[in-house]
Amino acid sequence: MDENGHKKQVTIALAGNPNAGKTTLFNSLTGLKQKVANYPGVTVERKEGAWLLNGTTAKLIDLPGLYSLDATSLDEQIASGIIRGDQPGVPKPDAIVAVVDATNLERNLYLVTQLFEFGVPVVVALTMIDAFERQKHEIDVEMLAVLLKSPVVAVNAKTGRGMRELAESVRNVMGTQPAMPHILDEDANESGPNGKIFSRYKFISDAVQESVWHSDQKQHLISEKIDKVLTHKVFGLVILVGILLLVFQTIFSWASLPMDLLEMGFGAAADFVRTQLPPGILTDLLADGILAGVGGVVVFLPQILLLFLFISLLEDSGYMSRAAFLLDKLMSGVGLHGKAFLPLISSFACAIPGIMATRTIESQRDRFATIMIAPFMSCSARLPVYTLMIATFFARQTVFGFISLGAVLMLAMYALGIAVSIVVAFILKRTLLKAPPPPFLMEMPPYRMPNLRTVIQNMFTRAWLFLKRAGTVILAISIILWALMYVPRTGAPPYEGGGAGPVSYAGADGVVLSASTGETLPESQQLKNSFAGKLGHAIEPVIQPLGFDWKIGVALIASFAAREVLVSTLSIIYSVGKDENEESETLIGAVRDAKTDDGRPVWTPLTALSLMVFFVLAMQCMSTLAVVRRETNSWRWPIFMFAYMTAIAYIGALITYQGGKVLGFG
Amino acid sequence: MEELIVIAIVSAAVVYGVMVLVRKTSSFSVKKKCGKGCGCDG
Numbered sequence: 001m002d003e004n005g006h007k008k009q010v011t012i013a014l015a016g017n018p019n020a021g022k023t024t025l026f027n028s029l030t031g032l033k034q035k036v037a038n039y040p041g042v043t044v045e046r047k048e049g050a051w052l053l054n055g056t057t058a059k060l061i062d063l064p065g066l067y068s069l070d071a072t073s074l075d076e077q078i079a080s081g082i083i084r085g086d087q088p089g090v091p092k093p094d095a096i097v098a099v100v101d102a103t104n105l106e107r108n109l110y111l112v113t114q115l116f117e118f119g120v121p122v123v124v125a126l127t128m129i130d131a132f133e134r135q136k137h138e139i140d141v142e143m144l145a146v147l148l149k150s151p152v153v154a155v156n157a158k159t160g161r162g163m164r165e166l167a168e169s170v171r172n173v174m175g176t177q178p179a180m181p182h183i184l185d186e187d188a189n190e191s192g193p194n195g196k197i198f199s200r201y202k203f204i205s206d207a208v209q210e211s212v213w214h215s216d217q218k219q220h221l222i223s224e225k226i227d228k229v230l231t232h233k234v235f236g237l238v239i240l241v242g243i244l245l246l247v248f249q250t251i252f253s254w255a256s257l258p259m260d261l262l263e264m265g266f267g268a269a270a271d272f273v274r275t276q277l278p279p280g281i282l283t284d285l286l287a288d289g290i291l292a293g294v295g296g297v298v299v300f301l302p303q304i305l306l307l308f309l310f311i312s313l314l315e316d317s318g319y320m321s322r323a324a325f326l327l328d329k330l331m332s333g334v335g336l337h338g339k340a341f342l343p344l345i346s347s348f349a350c351a352i353p354g355i356m357a358t359r360t361i362e363s364q365r366d367r368f369a370t371i372m373i374a375p376f377m378s379c380s381a382r383l384p385v386y387t388l389m390i391a392t393f394f395a396r397q398t399v400f401g402f403i404s405l406g407a408v409l410m411l412a413m414y415a416l417g418i419a420v421s422i423v424v425a426f427i428l429k430r431t432l433l434k435a436p437p438p439p440f441l442m443e444m445p446p447y448r449m450p451n452l453r454t455v456i457q458n459m460f461t462r463a464w465l466f467l468k469r470a471g472t473v474i475l476a477i478s479i480i481l482w483a484l485m486y487v488p489r490t491g492a493p494p495y496e497g498g499g500a501g502p503v504s505y506a507g508a509d510g511v512v513l514s515a516s517t518g519e520t521l522p523e524s525q526q527l528k529n530s531f532a533g534k535l536g537h538a539i540e541p542v543i544q545p546l547g548f549d550w551k552i553g554v555a556l557i558a559s560f561a562a563r564e565v566l567v568s569t570l571s572i573i574y575s576v577g578k579d580e581n582e583e584s585e586t587l588i589g590a591v592r593d594a595k596t597d598d599g600r601p602v603w604t605p606l607t608a609l610s611l612m613v614f615f616v617l618a619m620q621c622m623s624t625l626a627v628v629r630r631e632t633n634s635w636r637w638p639i640f641m642f643a644y645m646t647a648i649a650y651i652g653a654l655i656t657y658q659g660g661k662v663l664g665f666g
Numbered sequence: 667m668e669e670l671i672v673i674a675i676v677s678a679a680v681v682y683g684v685m686v687l688v689r690k691t692s693s694f695s696v697k698k699k700c701g702k703g704c705g706c707d708g
Binding site: 057280281282363472475476477479480481488 | 668669671672675676678680682683687691
């Protein structure tokens with residue numbers, strides 16, 4: 001009865017995680033007597049139906065699918081509003097039926113523990129029990145009910161199992177004062193080691209341990225023991241660093257032979273073109289532009305394949321989640337949302353899917369902060385640049401006599417990206433994107449043997465994407481860059497005062513016969529005089545403090561289209577500008593032998609390090625900027641991203657080069 | 667003849683580059699259309 005003496009209609013709320021079987025149960029309980037509308041002012045669907053509850057008709061409200069009641073998303077706000085009785089037009093429920101998927105018991109019970117805290121009686125409807133039992137697990141329903149201090153009913157909407165018992169249990173609990181099954185410190189924070197979230201999970205873990213028996217119990221115990229070591233704040237990090245070092249070291253050693261073979265193959269193809277075709281502009285385009293440009297990038301295919309082989313193995317075995325858990329402590333410390341992990345981990349392959357994956361983050365500020373730092377994660381396009389520099393200047397050097405210096409440097413580049421992203425996130429979350437981070441819990445998948453088929457499939461998908469990019473975008477950029485390095489062809493004195501003269505053709509011997517003067521010019525002079533050469537010289541004063549000459553400048557400008565273009569551009573530069581007396585056959589040799597006008601080496605190990613630092617930190621990907629524009633729906637964010645990342649990259653490379661010189665490494 | 671082939675290849679590369687740029691930027695102007703059966707509330 002209500003306060004006016006009218007018989008009040010009983011209201012029951014149906015709550016549960018998405019895909020827990022809530023809709024199936026709702027349909028089974030209400031039949032066709034359903035009403036679908038929206039909650040006022042929002043697009044969250046409101047579903048109601050009539051449930052015949054042992055003689056009386058109750059109003060059954062299907063709450064939106066939820067993982068928790070933390071009120072961070074709209075669905076969660078509405079659901080908690082209904083349970084509290086604050087939602088306009090919806091009476092406070094007399095009881096809640098909590099739909100719990102038995103196959104995901106721990107995750108599903110989290111919502112149930114929160115439901116208890118509202119003081120409304122709860123009945124747990126255990127779904128997917130057949131699938132759970134098929135997996136050779138057993139659940140002691142009575143024990144679970146005792147531990148939860150509430151009725152628990154195993155149901156199957158399709159067979160009708162437990163439906164009568166569910167209705168009976170709901171009738172029995174109505175009007176009773178529910179007992180809290182777990183102790184919660186009301187003054188405690190939500191997150192943190194002594195927070196409410198931790199207390200709820202502690203209770204769930206104990207309750208599941210008491211009431212569920214797994215056929216693979218032994219395996220579970222081993223998993224827990226392994227986790228204690230792998231997620232330990234000190235040992236865990238040491239193991240993570242060790243695994244990454246091993247991965248990079250293996251990539252370098254295993255990839256060197258196929259890389260040499262590919263390099264030889266492209267070299268032979270260029271020789272074949274030169275010997276079979278008459279000397280001229282077309283031969284130059286094919287040999288110096290297309291084969292040098294595309295070949296320069298494609299030789300890194302073995303490394304890309306190996307990198308993704310290891311990433312897939314780590315992901316599939318369940319280790320990646322443990323690595324994410326370790327880094328989560330760092331990230332949440334600076335105020336980043338826990339859900340930022342998946343996007344950031346994806347960004348190690350490519351920032352584009354990473355940025356798109358930020359859609360799972362509800363808060364716009366948290367989402368934008370994640371988008372802004374995602375490109376700092378070293379993507380696969382940076383790998384050719386790192387590898388070229390390492391193979392040229394740091395190959396066959398070791399640290400402590402057994403760790404490859406190349407692997408250490410590679411790890412350092414990945415770590416630098418993560419470190420700078422943490423600092424940037426810290427600043428952004430306290431200035432432009434100020435907001436407290438919501439609490440987040442991460443589910444650890446069990447350890448398992450990686451599926452070979454998935455691993456190989458993933459590896460070849462990435463390899464195909466890499467080759468497709470080399471055959472389309474990189475090919476087009478290589479051709480355009482070759483043209484910019486080839487023209488104007490002139491016999492006039494190079495660079496200073498040199499204007500466009502009549503075109504003449506380069507011979508296979510690497511000299512140019514000028515049609516206007518009949519004099520020959522070395523190819524290096526011709527390159528200097530080209531459009532690209534002039535552009536490189538124009539920016540040289542700006543990049544000189546970073547240790548870069550104008551040729552690196554040309555490659556740097558080109559790499560703003562896509563990072564790996566640096567390698568193809570350097571390959572074209574050193575092919576086009578190769579004089580007849582130069583002997584280096586490979587790009588590594590050409591980089592090592594490159595000299596300035598006064599005979600000093602262009603590249604030193606410090607220059608290579610400075611360039612690598614620049615590549616870790618700079619925003620050199622047009623596609624990423626386009627995706628940021630789309631995801632933020634504004635030009636302001638991609639412009640801001642480009643500006644701040646380029647500025648950080650410049651400062652980082654400047655500190656590396658000038659600092660290195662001061663310390664005597666120059 | 668040789669120059670013509672080279673000019674054609676370079677032009678094709680430029681056109682392809684411009685096409686890629688246009689394709690990437692044109693996705694910005696695509697507005698989500700709401701219609702019957704599209705799954706949105708409109």
